[in-house]
Amino acid sequence: MASDLSAHSFRLANGGRIDRSRPVRFTFNGRTIDAYAGDTIASALLANGIHLVGRSFKYHRPRGILSHGSDEPNALLDIDRGAGRRDPNNRATVVEALDGLAARSQNHWPSLDFDLGAINDRLAPMFAAGFYYKTFKWPRTFWHRLYEPAIRAMAGLGVAPTESDPDRYTQRNAHCDVLVVGGGPSGLAAALAASESGARVILADEQAELGGTLLHDRISQIDGRAADTWRAETLATIAARPDVIVLPRTTVFGYYNHNHIAMVERVTDHLQAPPAGLPRERLWQVRAKKVILATGAHERPLAFADNDRPGIMLAESVRAYINRYAVAPGRQIVFAGVTGSAYQAAADAKSAGLAVTFVDVRDPTQCGEEVGELRALGVEVLTGHTIIGSVGRKRVAGLIVAPVNGPGDVGAHRTLPCDAIAMSGGWTPAVHLFSQSRGRLQYRDAIDAFVPGASAQSECSAGAANGTYDLAATLDEGWRAGAEAAGTTASRSFAVAPSTRTDSGRARSLPTDRDADRVRAFLDFQNDVTVKDIKLAVREGFQSIEHVKRYTTTGMATDQGKTSNMLALGIVAEALERPVPEVGTTTFRPPFTPVSFGAIVGQARDALFDPIRKAPLHDWAEAQGAVFEPVALWRRARYFPQAGEGMHAAVSRECRAVRSNVGIFDASTLGKIEVVGPDAAEFLNRIYTNAWLKLAPGRCRYGLMLREDGFIFDDGVVARIAEDRFHVTTTTGGAARVLVHMEDYLQTEWSDLKVYLTSTTEQWGVIAVQGPKAREVIEPLVEGIDLSPGMFPHMAVRVGRICSVPTRLFRVSFTGELGYEINVPTGHMRTVWDAIIKQGAPFGITPYGTEAMHALRAERGFIIVGQDTDGTVTPDDAGLGGMVSASKRDFVGKRSLVRPDMLLADRKQLVGLTTADPKLVLDEGAQVVADTKAPIPMKMLGHVTSSYWSDACGHSIALALVSGGRARLGETLHATTPSGFAAVKVVTPVFFDAEGKRVHGGLEHV
Amino acid sequence: MLLITCPYCGARPEIEFRGGGEAHIARPSDPAAVDDQSWAEYLYYRSNPKGVHAERWLHVHGCGRWFNAVRNTVSDSFEQTYRMGEPRPDATKERR
The missing domain is CATH 3.10.20.440 (2Fe-2S iron-sulphur cluster binding domain, sarcosine oxidase, alpha subunit, N-terminal domain)
Structure with a gap:
């Protein structure tokens, strides 16, 4: 040894x-x-x-x-x-x-x-089909904590890597006239024919070399040339043509709708020193006008006891190792099978100088002249024999065979010593991609296999994938498919000698005189499923092949049963005593072979995983040490901690600055839509709940937008810049969907309106300056606009300049203070921002973040759509019933507001909550209940939508949606906390400046 | 991924589009005159057929236009796409 x-x-x-x-x-x-x-x-x-x-x-x-x-x-x-x-x-x-x-x-x-x-x-009798389902049922909690981790550790495949993948993966899109999948004889012939007329052709093959079976065919002559010579010449011809892409090491793994094909190209794994810059793998997404599936066929094993020992291989694979790799899988090989191809493999092994024996499990009358031909080479051929089992453990040492004298009559055992076994139980066309394309399979009795039937997409199968095994026929079929796909009528016929042995018997479970319940003949090697398991499943009442598959797990491993499915199906049919086509097949799903996460992810990792939108002042905020939070795709500055400050202290300081002096805030992420046209006012009148026709140019109005079902969709301030021009603002996250919503109505319902919509979110930077000193800070910087209260009141808009930059200056407030929102072209935002900061320094101007903005608006009871509403909230529920025009005949959502369900008294309504413990800030999302002693599941009245510490009030504040909330003012309810419940009082959802005087600033209410 | 033919831009991959549900459901011209049941049907009731379905699509990452399409929900094949306002093509071509 x-x-x-x-x-x-x-x-x-x-x-x-x-x-x-x-x-x-x-x-x-x-x-x-x-x-x-x-x-x-x-x-x-x-x-x-x-x-x-x-x-x-x-x-x-x-x-x-x-x-x-x-x-x-x-x-x-x-x-x-x-x-x-x-x-x-x-x-x-x-x-x-x-x-x-x-x-x-x-x-x-x-x-x-x-x-x-x-x-x-040794414990195998325990591990029958459904073992896990039957055994690990009790107690329920053990599954998650004990059984599953233990089973996973024991029964598993490999261990996932823990390090980050250092390689680069790319993705590529391509279009072609003809995609040929598989570079075997039929695929080469197809690509040759398709490319002849100048069609754009992609030829992809999963192997390092194209050629398929031709790579290990030492006897066939194609058109008078050795198979490998023909292969090399054909490939060179194809590759030299323009508009042809030949891709080795490229697996087509998915066939999706409308000839959308996914394939992965392994670019560098085979290179000893890959050039820098090459990706490890490349994911191709191809849209092909026509797909030719020349994916070949998989050989089936034979189901005999202990057919899984090392050294037991598929016959064609033994042939490939000998001819292609110059490797002897063994020196003494027993071939066992029912196929003509196995005889060729045996002949090749014999001529390579190896000792060969052949066992044909078919009855001698079913065997052809291949028996005599192999015997003539000096090989012992046993026909009409069954296989009883194998011997050896870590390497097979012998095959136990016996003659079958008649039904149920198994003769004397004979052990054929060997160091390798080559088995061939038939061939299964690789119809995976055809089936993924939703084509219908049909059973062809002559080859005991399913082949492609009616197509669902623009594709065609050729060669072994189509059940055609004869080499000459395969080439002709491939050529025809390629020519047709390229739209030509050229025809060609290939001459092949000698002719291919394509006969095949039908192998199921082999006759044995051993106790069938004690032997294990493996079908699915990867998932350890045996003939016995399948028979047990059928005995236990599983009839559908889909159920048998899931119960026994046959075909469910990473190889998806490529070698095993058809044999398993035959065994199920045998056990059910029904014909194979009646049993049907299981579904083939992508991927054909496992695909790396890297290829799927491509470049979308790390910073590119989820794109981040940065506001114009992002870099400034970062330099100030801002803490950011994600808002939709944006990153927004949440607060600006000073040295040693925590969030609570920072937010309180920022709020205090706004209430007492002045704060500055980057509001650029607000969605903005420019609505222009002679019918712009009429359009907004139909889109928003409130009235727009009479809004004068130079004025702003807060607008509420509903979906047709009556629920709040978005809100924001809209300014009328001119008769025919509106500057609409939306929520930060709602900009895109509001534009879609508006376009939908404009294009499909009111196409007679002359209105144009343009997204301007990225064009306008918005600086909010808020607080009693806001006017004093910006006044010296503004040109051409009279800021005096009489000339520029709350909810007005003016067009002018600030720091010499064009501006649309809004006098609006989301804080409840005197305030301005200064719109400037994004590119000038930093200049203006810096100037305001400089100008505001003597007033103690303080940058504030979204957290302070939230607390300030909550103190005034201003809602945030999507936080205080959730798609089931009407204007009345939100306390905004006054925003709904009673006089307008129609607007989007109006009719829904009077549906009976929208008028129920117990609808959830927005209320304020104050906690009995003034320091306790409730959790947003906390449930609100009436009686903490009520039996579980207790009735939830609603939930907390917003909750903050209010610096101005000196206690915590919360907004909540509570069933029948407005009728509960003054009631004590309870909100859930991490440790239990907290008593809360229902109040009006305005906590500060209830009369709303502060927006007018000090000068106006004296 | 579907290949969808925008009537304005031609065949483009599905990721450029947004689906908009069943087509040819007209908004009542006077919603106030519609009873609750009819309004509920307008809002919520859809045919959800197995087979030929007329539906709305928006070429959101393209020309920004809404259009209609007739798609077979079984095979996912598009029989036709057509502009808003055009009538639904003859349904006699229904298959399956």
């Missing part, structure tokens, strides 16, 4: 597509593995005599390499490319060997060779 474990001990002397002049070394579980460029991890391990590469999911059984492609269920490895570049669950069969790469096996402890979890294999 020592020689078996030396480097390349199972490497064949000649042949293969590996580059023997470029040795590559990586490690597997710490051991150095010698490989060549062109090897996969799997082929390199096999070349070094290693079959045991993992432990199974549930039973921790030793598992080896089953396949040579992306359908691999067993050989899942953790791949470490250094510093943060670690991924679990890589299929060893698709990862290319690279110097310095570290591969590790998964799901075992303490080691792959000695895994304590293998006790599960």
